[in-house]
Every structure is written in structure tokens, then in C-alpha cells.
Amino acid sequence: MSTTAAAALGPIRRARALGSWGHEGVVLALWLVELAVFAAIGHNFATAGNAFEILRTSTEVGLLALALTPVIVSGGIDLSVGSLMGLCAVLCGLLWRDAGLPIGVAAALALLAAGLAGALNALLVARLGLAPLIVTLGTYSLFRGLAKGLTAGVETYADFPAGFLFLGQGYLGGVVPVQLTVLAAAALGFGLLLHRTATGRSLQAIGFASEAARHAGVPVARTTATAYVFASLTAGLAAVLYVARVGQAKADAGTSYELMAITAVVLGGTSIFGGRGTVYGTVLGVLAIATLQNGLRLADLPVELTGILAGALLVGSIAVRRLFSGRSHS
Amino acid sequence: MKRLAAMVALATVALAGCGRKSQDGFTVAMMPKNKGNPYFVSCRKGAEEAAKELGVSLLWDGPTETDPAKQNEVVETWITRGVDVIAASVENRDGLATVLRKARAKGIKVVTWDADTAADARDVFVNQATPEGIAQTLTDRAASLLGGKGEFAIITASLTAANQNEWIKHIKARLAGKYPELTLATIRPSDDKQDQAFTEAQNILKVYPNVKLIMGISSPAVPGAAEAVKQADRRDVKVIGLALPNACKPYIHDGWIDSIVLWNTGDLGYLTVQVAHALGKGPLDPATFKAGRLGPVQVDGSQVVLGAPFVFDKGNVDQFDF
Amino acid sequence: MRSEARAREQALGAALAALLLLLAVAARGFFSAQNLRDLLLDNATVLIAAVGMTLVILAREIDISIGSQFAIAGVAAGTLYKLGLPMPAVVPVVLALGALLGALNGALVAWGLPSIVVTLATMAALREGLRLFTQGQDVLGLGAGFQWFGLGQQAGRAAIVAVAAAVFLAGAWALRSLAAGRAVYAVGSDAEAARLLGIPARRVVLSVFVLLGMLTALAGTLAAVRFPQVQTAAGMGLELEVIAAVVVGGTAVSGGRGSLVGTLLGVALLGTIGPALTFLRVSAFWEEALQGAIILAAVAGEGLRRVPAPLRVRRAVAS
Numbered sequence: 001m002s003t004t005a006a007a008a009l010g011p012i013r014r015a016r017a018l019g020s021w022g023h024e025g026v027v028l029a030l031w032l033v034e035l036a037v038f039a040a041i042g043h044n045f046a047t048a049g050n051a052f053e054i055l056r057t058s059t060e061v062g063l064l065a066l067a068l069t070p071v072i073v074s075g076g077i078d079l080s081v082g083s084l085m086g087l088c089a090v091l092c093g094l095l096w097r098d099a100g101l102p103i104g105v106a107a108a109l110a111l112l113a114a115g116l117a118g119a120l121n122a123l124l125v126a127r128l129g130l131a132p133l134i135v136t137l138g139t140y141s142l143f144r145g146l147a148k149g150l151t152a153g154v155e156t157y158a159d160f161p162a163g164f165l166f167l168g169q170g171y172l173g174g175v176v177p178v179q180l181t182v183l184a185a186a187a188l189g190f191g192l193l194l195h196r197t198a199t200g201r202s203l204q205a206i207g208f209a210s211e212a213a214r215h216a217g218v219p220v221a222r223t224t225a226t227a228y229v230f231a232s233l234t235a236g237l238a239a240v241l242y243v244a245r246v247g248q249a250k251a252d253a254g255t256s257y258e259l260m261a262i263t264a265v266v267l268g269g270t271s272i273f274g275g276r277g278t279v280y281g282t283v284l285g286v287l288a289i290a291t292l293q294n295g296l297r298l299a300d301l302p303v304e305l306t307g308i309l310a311g312a313l314l315v316g317s318i319a320v321r322r323l324f325s326g327r328s329h330s
Numbered sequence: 331m332k333r334l335a336a337m338v339a340l341a342t343v344a345l346a347g348c349g350r351k352s353q354d355g356f357t358v359a360m361m362p363k364n365k366g367n368p369y370f371v372s373c374r375k376g377a378e379e380a381a382k383e384l385g386v387s388l389l390w391d392g393p394t395e396t397d398p399a400k401q402n403e404v405v406e407t408w409i410t411r412g413v414d415v416i417a418a419s420v421e422n423r424d425g426l427a428t429v430l431r432k433a434r435a436k437g438i439k440v441v442t443w444d445a446d447t448a449a450d451a452r453d454v455f456v457n458q459a460t461p462e463g464i465a466q467t468l469t470d471r472a473a474s475l476l477g478g479k480g481e482f483a484i485i486t487a488s489l490t491a492a493n494q495n496e497w498i499k500h501i502k503a504r505l506a507g508k509y510p511e512l513t514l515a516t517i518r519p520s521d522d523k524q525d526q527a528f529t530e531a532q533n534i535l536k537v538y539p540n541v542k543l544i545m546g547i548s549s550p551a552v553p554g555a556a557e558a559v560k561q562a563d564r565r566d567v568k569v570i571g572l573a574l575p576n577a578c579k580p581y582i583h584d585g586w587i588d589s590i591v592l593w594n595t596g597d598l599g600y601l602t603v604q605v606a607h608a609l610g611k612g613p614l615d616p617a618t619f620k621a622g623r624l625g626p627v628q629v630d631g632s633q634v635v636l637g638a639p640f641v642f643d644k645g646n647v648d649q650f651d652f
Numbered sequence: 653m654r655s656e657a658r659a660r661e662q663a664l665g666a667a668l669a670a671l672l673l674l675l676a677v678a679a680r681g682f683f684s685a686q687n688l689r690d691l692l693l694d695n696a697t698v699l700i701a702a703v704g705m706t707l708v709i710l711a712r713e714i715d716i717s718i719g720s721q722f723a724i725a726g727v728a729a730g731t732l733y734k735l736g737l738p739m740p741a742v743v744p745v746v747l748a749l750g751a752l753l754g755a756l757n758g759a760l761v762a763w764g765l766p767s768i769v770v771t772l773a774t775m776a777a778l779r780e781g782l783r784l785f786t787q788g789q790d791v792l793g794l795g796a797g798f799q800w801f802g803l804g805q806q807a808g809r810a811a812i813v814a815v816a817a818a819v820f821l822a823g824a825w826a827l828r829s830l831a832a833g834r835a836v837y838a839v840g841s842d843a844e845a846a847r848l849l850g851i852p853a854r855r856v857v858l859s860v861f862v863l864l865g866m867l868t869a870l871a872g873t874l875a876a877v878r879f880p881q882v883q884t885a886a887g888m889g890l891e892l893e894v895i896a897a898v899v900v901g902g903t904a905v906s907g908g909r910g911s912l913v914g915t916l917l918g919v920a921l922l923g924t925i926g927p928a929l930t931f932l933r934v935s936a937f938w939e940e941a942l943q944g945a946i947i948l949a950a951v952a953g954e955g956l957r958r959v960p961a962p963l964r965v966r967r968a969v970a971s
Contacts, residue, residue, distance in 0.1 A: 042411075043410075043411045043412060044410050044411055044412055045410075047410070049410060050410045053406050053407070053410055056406075057402070057403045057406060060399075124948070124951075124952060128952060130951055130952065131899075131904070131905045131906065131951075133714075133899075133905050134899050134905060134947070134951050135948070135951065137892065137895065137896060137899075137947065138944050138945075138947035138948035138951065139944060139948065140892075140944065141940050141941070141943050141944030141947065142941055142944030142945055142948060143944070144940055144941075144944075145938065145939065145940030145941025145942065145943065145944050146941045148489055148490065148937050148938075148940055148941070149935075149937045149938040149940075149941050151490075151937075152489075152935075152937045154489070154490075154495045154498075156422070156492065158422075158423075158424040158425075159424065165428075169428055242399060245399065245402070246398050246399050246402060246422070246425045247424045247425055247427075247428060248398065248422055248424050248425045250398075250422075250490055250492075251489075251490050252396075252397070252488070252490040253399075255395065255397065256395075259772065259776075262772065263772060263773075263776075266769050266772075271766075272766045272768055272769050273766060293403075294407055297391065297404070297407045297408075297411070298407060298410065298411045300389060302784060303391055304780040304781070304783050304784040305780070305784075306780070307776040307777055307779060307780030307781075308776075308777045308780050308781055308784070310773070310776055310777075311772075311773035311774060311775075311776045311777030311778075311780075312773070312777065314769060314772065314773040315760060315765065315769070315770055315773045315774075318765050318766070318769055319760075319763075319765060322763075322764055322765060365783075365788055366783065366788045366884065366885050367788070368788070368789065368790055370788075371787065371788040371789055394783070489936060489937060516933075516936075517936065518930075518936055519936055521888075522885060523883065523885060523886065523888070524879060524881070524883050524886075525875060525878070525879070525883075525886065528878075528879070529690075529694055529927075530930075532690050533927055533930045533931070534930075536681055536684065536686065536687050536931075537679075537681065537930055537931050537933070550790075550883060550885075553879075553881065554879075557878075557879055557880075561805060562686070576792050576793070577790065577792055577881060579793075580793075580795075580880060
């Protein structure tokens with residue numbers, strides 16, 4: 001199978017030679033500029049403590065962005081991950097407090113539920129061939145709605161055991177935030193998946209030319225399904241970390257995180273039409289946005305500028321890439 | 331890559347010229363639950379007035395939608411930045427306690443205002459009204475308008491809003507304890523949107539014809555509901571709730587809104603900055619503490635009390651502008 | 653292609669009829685003249701934006717920034733009126749502003765940037781820009797001259813519904829009968845082929861975004877004049893509501909297929925579900941989940957009908 005996938009990748013390799021690392025280079029440059037600017041105008045910006053804080057607070061969005069990278073590379077999209085965080089957070093709290101399960105078991109079951117939710121997306125997108133935008137728009141409402149229904153909107157779960165909260169609030173050796181290890185592991189895992197496995201190559205082939213990939217013998221439905229299930233599982237993991245960080249589980253957890261994650265992925269150089277993108281770029285995209293937000297605050301600038309600047313950077317970065325590669329999408 | 335390196339170098343040189351802002355002076359960092367909510371917008375005015383009077387620099391920042399995770403993030407950043415006092419309106423008691431404790435451990439004074447956190451996570455709470463007090467005032471007003479019996483409906487913010495759910499809990503308790511013949515027919519969400527509150531109110535009027543009173547417990551919900559009652563010309567239905575006077579004035583004068591309950595939001599912001607400033611200079615002394623133009627205020631243990639909730643109606647609403 | 657669209661319209665019509673039948677049995681009050689009028693008025697503004705969105709999706713693009721544009725239009729209308737501009741002058745200015753915002757998106761997209769990324773960026777930037785401009789304050793105290801354009805409640809309501817109907821009819825006629833309408837379909841089906849046929853694809857893309865911008869501004873203004881005050885936070889989530897209506901109405905996100913009749917039915921179905929659940933006294937807490945399930949059912953039904961055959965082929969190739 002991998003040889004046929006490799007055959008289908010011929011055109012991708014050529015496309016890569018054009019852009020090479022240019023796509024990631026744009027966002028890397030951007031991030032370095034941010035670092036330089038904020039080191040100059042921000043209070044206590046360039047400190048180790050602040051670096052870890054930036055990473056810590058971007059863990060959940062970072063996880064979602066990592067998980068969305070393979071989905072978007074395959075030419076799909078998943079708008080439901082933020083809502084799924086709400087559902088999983090609520091399930092985790094519900095199973096722990098109301099069903100009396102140990103918190104570890106509750107979290108594991110919440111992850112299982114996330115897997116099932118992913119299977120629903122996968123079934124509709126990969127098996128029935130429905131447009132992922134519409135499917136996940138539907139599950140976006142469905143998951144959030146279930147979370148609200150289960151808690152009657154009102155219920156908030158809190159007072160979790162200290163050992164669990166350590167996951168989201170503790171520091172290893174007093175310095176490194178605990179959830180950072182999860183984020184790093186996820187970055188490594190998704191990096192290997194997308195760039196070092198047959199599945200990853202297949203995802204790129206599907207995103208580049210789904211029809212060609214099919215003729216080359218790539219199991220399109222199964223591979224696509226894998227990406228959606230992984231995305232949902234990661235959203236479940238993000239929900240658990242969110243609950244541990246904030247110390248409460250409520251139906252509104254993760255609201256609009258999907259947009260932040262998608263912004264980070266695209267800023268990181270992944271083509272929204274699929275076919276190209278790297279986990280390395282996504283990590284840079286997440287860092288660029290988190291640094292912007294943190295830096296503006298430390299420089300006492302209005303944070304409304306984050307939205308405006310993030311928007312400008314997003315358009316600016318794809319415009320630069322378009323100029324460099326000279327390729328139009330339509 | 332060379333080109334990129336050159337770009338970075340250029341930008342750094344260009345922007346390094348901007349220089350670092352001076353860090354002397356007293357800095358109060360103040361956080362609302364939701365920057366976009368008109369209620370908090372009106373608190374900010376008073377806070378800025380006090381900051382100007384006292385010559386402190388005021389940072390005003392918070393989530394654009396109520397989100398405890400975002401509140402956490404903002405406080406973390408302020409700890410890193412280094413401020414003298416953090417004043418937070420707390421979306422979720424447990425959600426923010428850990429990080430506020432961390433701030434105190436770093437020597438930053440912590441004031442909570444509008445909504446409190448755990449007592450050991452802050453130095454002082456500037457209290458404008460307790461959830462019970464608000465719920466009781468509203469429920470009693472509803473009961474007296476309806477003659478102690480009948481049906482009413484609530485239009486809340488979002489279904490997950492912590493404050494509103496706390497009020498609803500106390501409203502239900504008050505009903506069970508004191509007004510057994512008063513029924514809460516339905517609770518509908520407005521997501522802090524006036525047009526949604528309007529649509530929900532329209533539906534309530536049609537689906538629950540026995541509802542004779544709509545209680546809006548989010549600032550945009552009250553004028554939204556009043557507009558719906560007005561457009562349906564239902565003179566038999568009254569609107570009350572928690573809202574800002576300016577947005578409700580025309581409806582109060584025309585009799586669609588009977589009354590609204592609130593405190594002076596500008597004063598709340600003003601008092602918070604006054605307290606923050608005093609706290610930065612040393613412990614609060616109940617005997618001598620004076621809050622600027624508000625004069626001496628009641629200090630109750632670690633709570634500073636703004637005063638009881640205020641009822642605005644036709645007779646007094648024009649005296650207020652916020 | 654034609655018959656497929658018709659089948660979709662019929663399926664939607666049937667779903668809507670079933671819902672109305674259920675209401676006729678379980679909640680008579682739904683059909684009161686007053687409720688029907690409120691429903692019309694409430695959905696008129698959604699329909700206007702949905703007409704524009706249909707054009708954009710037909711041309712194989714998307715715009716998720718319309719919620720922010722909608723808010724800007726409302727606030728601009730209120731602010732201009734407060735500055736002393738008479739309502740007949742406010743409307744064209746706001747429409748021009750809407751066209752400008754649409755042109756900003758459209759120009760970037762026509763130049764070759766992906767529309768979902770461009771409008772994701774403008775969604776955030778416009779919303780935050782508006783927030784920075786108003787500092788979160790609503791526009792208050794607009795009074796009777798602003799509300800209903802100063803026409804009074806009765807005439808104002810009629811005017812809003814009439815404008816929506818006119819926009820819909822004009823759009824449906826233009827799409828079907830004008831060369832420009834056919835060009836939108838052509839560009840959405842295959843931009844390259846359209847270009848070879850001499851259709852200026854880029855100009856078509858720019859035009860549909862400008863039209864959507866104007867229609868969104870119109871919707872924002874009409875929604876604003878129902879009240880004597882305008883909220884800065886208006887229109888949050890409008891993009892999802894409108895896109896869902898268009899897509900449930902049978903317009904394919906892959907472009908080139910769909911109709912405004914379908915969109916009308918989509919707006920009607922989604923616009924009815926919310927109030928219907930209230931009338932059926934379903935708890936508000938489960939409403940969102942039900943809406944999501946209904947959207948999924950609507951699209952999955954189509955998928956089930958369409959897919960089995962290719963799936964079998966696909967499996968055979970894969971193994």
C-alpha cells in the first residue's frame with residue numbers, strides 16, 4: 001500500500017520543492033518578530049516563567065490545533081472539537097461526582113465518549129461522503145447541546161481531588177507545567193503520524209487529490225476516519241486538562257476554541273484545501289497567536305488588538321505564501 | 331532564510347526604538363467577567379474616575395465572553411507583568427481561587443468585586459449586594475406586583491451563566507419559602523442578546539398566556555422583553571429585572587417596565603479602585619477609610635459594602651445616567 | 653442536477669409540513685396570526701442574509717464574517733442617526749459600508765486567497781475593531797425616528813417583510829434568468845471551464861461578496877430598527893445560522909448546485925424549529941442538541957440515498 005501511496009505523492013513532492021520550508025518560514029519569522037518586539041516593549045516578557053505560562057495557557061487550543069492538522073491536511077475540517085470539549089468536561093464531572101466513579105475512570109470514560117463522537121463524525125464524513133463542514137456544523141450544535149442538556153445548563157462540577165488538579169495546575173520540579181508534557185507528547189505523536197507513517201502520507205495524498213489517491217489504492221475512507229477519530233480523542237484529552245486547569249467542569253468549556261485552533265493551523269502554513277501542512281508549522285502557529293495575546297497584555301496594549309492583528313497576520317501570511325509560490329487556489 | 335533573518339533584524343531595530351514603558355507608579359489591574367457586557371462597561375467609568383483622582387494607572391482587561399479559563403489566563407499574565415493590586419470580578423469561585431492565591435503569594439494584593447472567590451484567595455471583597463439580596467428584592471417585587479400568586483417567567487443570560495444560575499437558585503428558594511402560590515413557568519436563555527430576549531419574550535407571551543410578569547436577569551434581556559411586551563401591546567404583563575437605567579428609561583416612563591433593581595455600577599467601579607489603592611498603602615482601617623467622593627463606607631471584616639441594591643422606577647430613574 | 657435539487661426541495665417541504673402538522677395537533681396557538689407575523693418578521697432578516705450567502709456558496713466560496721458585518725451595520729446605522737443624519741440618508745450610507753466590507757473580502761478571495769481563511773480573519777478583526785470603536789457600549793436612546801424608520805410599528809413591520817420578499821424574488825429571478833446568475837453557477841461548478849467560456853470568474857467572485865456585504869448590511873439595519881437601541885454584540889453566531897439554513901436548503905458547499913427556493917425552505921425550517929420547541933414546551937436546555945440532530949438528519953438522509961454505490965466501488969478498490 002505504501003508504495004502506491006508514494007506513487008500518488010509524486011505531485012506533492014514537486015509542489016513541496018516550490019514552497020519547501022517557505023510556508024513555515026513565514027510564521028517562524030512572524031513569531032521571532034513578535035518575540036523581539038514584545039521583549040522590547042513588554043513588562044517581564046522575556047522571562048522563563050512567562051515562556052512557560054504562554055505554553056501552559058495554550059495547551060488546550062494547542063492540542064486541538066495539533067489534532068486538526070491531519071484533518072485539514074486531508075482536505076477536511078472539524079468544527080465540533082470545541083463543543084466536544086464541553087461535552088467531555090461535563091461527562092467527566094458527571095461520572096465522577098454523580099456516578100461516584102474514581103476520577104481516573106471518569107476521565108477514561110470521557111475519552112471513550114470522545115472516541116464515539118469522533119466515530120460519528122467519521123461515519124458521516126468518511127463513510128457517507130458528506131461535506132465535513134456541514135457534518136461538523138451539525139455535531140457542533142449536537143455536542144454542545146448534549147452538554148447543556150445533561151447539566152440543565154446549571155450544573156457546575158468542582159472540588160476535584162488534588163491529585164487530579166495537579167495535572168492542570170502543578171509544576172514538575174516547581175518549574176515545568178505538568179500539562180506541557182502532554183502537549184509535547186501530542187506534538188511528537190502527531191508529527192510522527194503525519195510525517196513518518198503510511199497513514200500520514202495517505203492523508204496528504206487524499207488532501208492533495210482524493211480521486212487520484214483512491215486510484216492509487218489508498219484506503220480513503222478508513223484513513224480519513226482515522227483523522228476524525230484522533231481529532232475527537234484529542235479534544236477529549238484537552239477537555240480533561242481544561243477541567244484540571246480551571247478546576248471546574250461546565251457545559252461551556254472550550255467555547256469557540258475550534259476557531260482559535262483552525263486559525264493556528266492555517267497560520268502555521270497548512271493549506272485549508274488540504275494536501276500540504278506540517279505539525280511543526282502548527283506548533284509555530286499556536287506559539288505565534290499565544291505570544292501575541294500574552295505580549296499585548298504585558299505591553300499594556302488593548303487586547304482587542306489580538307483579534308485585529310491575528311486577522312491581519314492570517315491574511316498577511318497566506319498572501320505572502322501566495323506571492324512566493326505564485327499559485328492560486330481556484 | 332536569509333531574507334527572513336534580515337526581516338527579523340530590521341523589525342527588531344525599528345521597534346526597539348519604541349522603548350520600554352516606565353514601570354514606576356501604582357498599578358491596579360481590574361478584571362470584569364465579560365468586557366462586552368454593558369453592566370461592566372458602566373462599572374469601568376467609575377473605576378477610571380477613581381484612578382484619575384488617585385493618580386494610579388488602571389489596567390482593564392478580561393474575557394470577551396464569560397470564560398473562567400480566560401480569566402485565569404489574564405491573571406497569570408498580570409502576575410508575570412507585575413502589578414500592585416489585582417481586582418477581579420470572579421466568574422467562578424473555584425476556577426480563579428488557585429491563581430489568585432498564587433498572586434498573593436507573590437506579594438500582589440487581591441481585591442474581588444461584584445462576585446467573590448474563596449475567602450483565603452483575596453484580601454478584601456467589595457460587595458455590592460449578595461445573590462440572596464438580589465433574588466429576594468426581585469422576587470418580592472414580583473410577588474407584590476402579582477398579588478402573591480400567578481405565573482411569571484425568567485429570561486436569563488446564557489443557560490450556563492454562573493451568576494444568573496446562582497440568582498435563579500435563590501429565587502426558587504424564596505418562592506418555596508414565602509410565595510407558594512407564585513409559579514415560575516419557564517426559564518429562557520437570551521445569551522446576553524437583546525434581540526434574542528425579544529424573541530423569547532414574544533414566545534413566552536404566546537405559549538404561556540397566564541404569565542403576567544417577565545423577569546429579565548441579564549442587562550440586555552430587560553429592554554428586549556419590554557420591547558416585546560410593548561409590540562404585542564400586552565398591558566397586563568409587567569417587566570422587571572436587573573438592568574441598567576439608561577437602556578430602560580423609555581420603557582419605565584411608558585409603564586412597560588415597572589422597575590429595575592441594581593446598584594450604582596459606576597460607584598462600584600469607583601469604590602473598588604479606592605479600596606485597591608488604600609490596600610496597596612497598608613491594611614484597611616475601618617475607622618479611617620474614606621472612599622473619595624463616597625466618603626466613609628461600611629467595612630465588615632474583610633468585606634467593603636457598597637450598600638443595598640437600589641430600585642429604579644418612574645419616580646427616580648431620571649436622576650441616574652449610566 | 654435539476655431533478656436532484658427538486659428532490660431536495662420536496663424533502664425539505666415534506667419535513668416542514670410534518671413539523672407544521674405536529675404543531676397543528678399539539679400547539680394550536682402556533683398558527684395564530686400574531687405568531688405567524690412575528691415569525692415572518694424574525695426570519696425576514698435571516699432570509700436577506702441567506703440570499704447573499706447562497707450566491708457566495710453557489711460560487712464555491714464561503715463567508716463566516718457576516719455576523720461581524722451585521723453588527724457593524726446596526727451600530728453604524730444607530731450612530732449615524734444619532735449624529736443627525738435622517739433615516740433615508742442613513743440606509744444608503746450603511747449599504748455602501750456593507751458593500752465596502754464585502755469588497756474587502758471579495759478582493760482578497762478573487763486574488764486567490766481561500767475564502768474561509770480570509771473571512772475567518774475578517775470575522776475576528778471586524779468584531780474586535782467594532783468593540784474597540786464602541787468600547788462595548790450600546791447605542792442608546794434612538795427613539796421613534798429610528799425605530800421602524802419613523803413609520804410606526806404597523807407600516808415598519810410591513811416594510812421589513814416587503815423588503816425581504818423583494819430581495820428574495822429579485823435574487824431568484826436573477827439567478828434563473830440573467831446571464832450574471834448563470835455565471836455564478838458556472839464559476840461554482842468549474843471556475844477553469846467558466847473562464848475558458850469567457851466568464852470573468854474573478855469579477856463574479858468579487859461581485860457575490862459585495863452583494864453579500866450589502867445584503868448583510870441591509871439585514872443588520874432592518875434588524876436594528878426593530879428596537880430603539882442597538883447592541884454592539886449583535887449578530888454573534890449569525891454566520892452559522894445562515895450557513896446552516898443555506899446548506900440544509902440543498903445548496904452544495906462544493907459549489908454550483910442549489911437554489912434560492914431551497915434556501916427559503918431552509919430558513920423556514922430552521923426558523924420554525926426554535927419557536928416550535930418552545931410551543932411544544934421542550935426544555936430550553938435540550939433545544940440546541942435537537943437542532944444539531946435535525947441538521948445532521950437532514951444531511952445524512954441525503955447521504956444515505958446518494959452514497960451506497962460508490963462506497964461499494966471504493967471498498968473494492970481499497971481491498
